[in-house]
Amino acid sequence: MSKRTQWLALAAFAGLAGACLLASLLAGSADLSIGRALAALRGGGDELAGTIVRTIRLPRTISAFAVGSLLGLAGVLLQALFRNPLADPFVLGVSGGASVGALAGMLAGVSLGGLEWTATGGALCVGALVLWLGTGGDPGRLLLSGVVLASACGAIISVLLAIADNGQLRGMVFWLAGDLGWAQHPWFDLAAAAAALLLSLIGGRALNVLAAGELRSAVLGLDARLARPLVFLVAAALTSLAVLAAGPVGFVGLVAPHLVRLALRTSDHRLVAPGAALCGGALLCLADIASRTIAAPRQLPVGAITALVGAPVFLLLLRRRALR
Numbered sequence: 001m002s003k004r005t006q007w008l009a010l011a012a013f014a015g016l017a018g019a020c021l022l023a024s025l026l027a028g029s030a031d032l033s034i035g036r037a038l039a040a041l042r043g044g045g046d047e048l049a050g051t052i053v054r055t056i057r058l059p060r061t062i063s064a065f066a067v068g069s070l071l072g073l074a075g076v077l078l079q080a081l082f083r084n085p086l087a088d089p090f091v092l093g094v095s096g097g098a099s100v101g102a103l104a105g106m107l108a109g110v111s112l113g114g115l116e117w118t119a120t121g122g123a124l125c126v127g128a129l130v131l132w133l134g135t136g137g138d139p140g141r142l143l144l145s146g147v148v149l150a151s152a153c154g155a156i157i158s159v160l161l162a163i164a165d166n167g168q169l170r171g172m173v174f175w176l177a178g179d180l181g182w183a184q185h186p187w188f189d190l191a192a193a194a195a196a197l198l199l200s201l202i203g204g205r206a207l208n209v210l211a212a213g214e215l216r217s218a219v220l221g222l223d224a225r226l227a228r229p230l231v232f233l234v235a236a237a238l239t240s241l242a243v244l245a246a247g248p249v250g251f252v253g254l255v256a257p258h259l260v261r262l263a264l265r266t267s268d269h270r271l272v273a274p275g276a277a278l279c280g281g282a283l284l285c286l287a288d289i290a291s292r293t294i295a296a297p298r299q300l301p302v303g304a305i306t307a308l309v310g311a312p313v314f315l316l317l318l319r320r321r322a323l324r
Helices: 003-026 034-041 047-082 094-107 112-134 139-162 166-176 186-202 204-211 214-219 224-246 252-264 269-293 302-323
Strands: none
Touching: 003 034, 003 047, 003 252, 003 269, 034 047, 047 186, 047 204, 047 224, 047 252, 047 269, 094 112, 094 139, 094 166, 094 224, 112 139, 112 224, 139 166, 186 204, 186 224, 186 269, 204 224, 204 269, 252 269, 252 302, 269 302
16 A cells, blocks of 8 residues: 555544544434534534533543543554554553552542552553563463453452442442543543654654564664653553543554554554544544443443454454464
8 A cells, every 4th residue: 555545544534533523422312403413512502402512522522532542542552562463451451550540549539630640550560560471472471461460450449349438339330331421631631642642653663663673673773671661651651541531441452553554554653653543532432422322311331332342353353363
């Protein structure tokens, strides 16, 4: 595929993301016509439509797109870091570590700003263990390390839930299932995703070199000993931001980069990173639409929707690697 065709495909991803954003604004359990919803979005229309679209749907849509973009970018970074296309914040237990840190902070009464630090600390601890246990071996060892640590995080989460007050318990359970209703700062999350995307574009060549292996990195003048911790730190921070906003939403960081690589037919991170950000945001917007409409007026956890789609994709990719 030529560069021009790849950039056109990337523009198509941008168009798809815009369409998903618009669909998320228009879809919901409330019976609003497209005309009323669009009028409310422009600042006009009746008061009820304005409240539903601007106060409820718009922040949730922005949160869904931002969280999906954060997870898509985190997946790209982890796959480049581990040189494994099956790497994902959820599969490797990084999301679980962030969840443990966030829940521990909630039980301790930490402020929202402090929860970012506790979640990032949990993600870093688990990710560092995966990095130590899984690198230098075959992909199966990496995945096994991640699965074991994710299970350990699940056990710790069960203990934290058991000692939580009844007033805290219901909110924690919904948050752990993946709930965009927890997102309180959608524009901040979107700005963080945009900043991370800019960093990944600037460091796209370095990611390409890092994904090629430590020997080639040394030949091309990249200090992998410095680059690997930096990439991992950024991936953990992105994951913790996403977890704080919506809980541990799984498999977006796995599916989005794969869809982009298949569509663009390239592993160039200067193209894959923006594509994964757009694709991840679009995927989570679609999952949010499904969560709000399948059982309306009830809302399903968006994390359950992504797991139902992502788990079969993960098994398919794992099977394809085993047959090679």
